Amino acid sequence: MLITEVKSALIFQDKLKKDQKAEAIKKVPGLLEIAAFTFLYSGTFVGPQFTLAKFRSFVDGAWLDEKKQPKQSAINASLRRFLGGAAFLILNLVGTAWIPNSYFNTPEYYVSGTSIILSVFLLGKFSKRS
Incomplete structure (x- = not known):
């Protein structure tokens, strides 16, 4: 690049x-x-x-002010990033307790995934086009 x-x-x-x-x-x-x-x-x-x-x-140093300090604090951005990561961690833990990882290797999961892909294809094929 x-x-x-x-x-x-x-x-x-x-x-x-x-x-x-x-x-x-x-x-x-x-x-x-x-x-x-x-x-x-x-x-x-x-x-x-x-x-x-x-x-x-x-x-x-173009991103610094005249006192050679950063123009804005990074505390808010880093706090938001931390809270987003913590929320993802909690959702992941709750999700794996609800649906275990072993489910994704079962034949039922693969069959349901195939039917979803087929329904998306058929929806696109037979939908009205304007």
């Missing part, structure tokens, strides 16, 4: 859209910057989740 961003920014500058021009890479990154961007903590397992331009602005 990084190589396509560099190529499109350097070669196809006149064909880029407004938002692509804002994120375009004006200076080719060095090996150290590529390593820092690739192996950043948040993207280690799944890859980069933002562009190199946003990474550079983060490293340069």
Whole structure:
């Protein structure tokens, strides 16, 4: 993805859209910057989740205010993420108590899944189209 961003920014500058021009890479990154961007903590397992331009602005401190402090607190966002994870954990525990994991390996489950897929297909085939 990084190589396509560099190529499109350097070669196809006149064909880029407004938002692509804002994120375009004006200076080719060095090996150290590529390593820092690739192996950043948040993207280690799944890859980069933002562009190199946003990474550079983060490293340069553009996200800080004049006192070199973050512009807004991350406590609310992290609390919401924690509560969402806790809710999912509780729903998962209650769900596995209600429907055990072994049910998903039974023939009844596979037959019911086939009938659902068949009904979705038939619904799409015989529904009125306007």
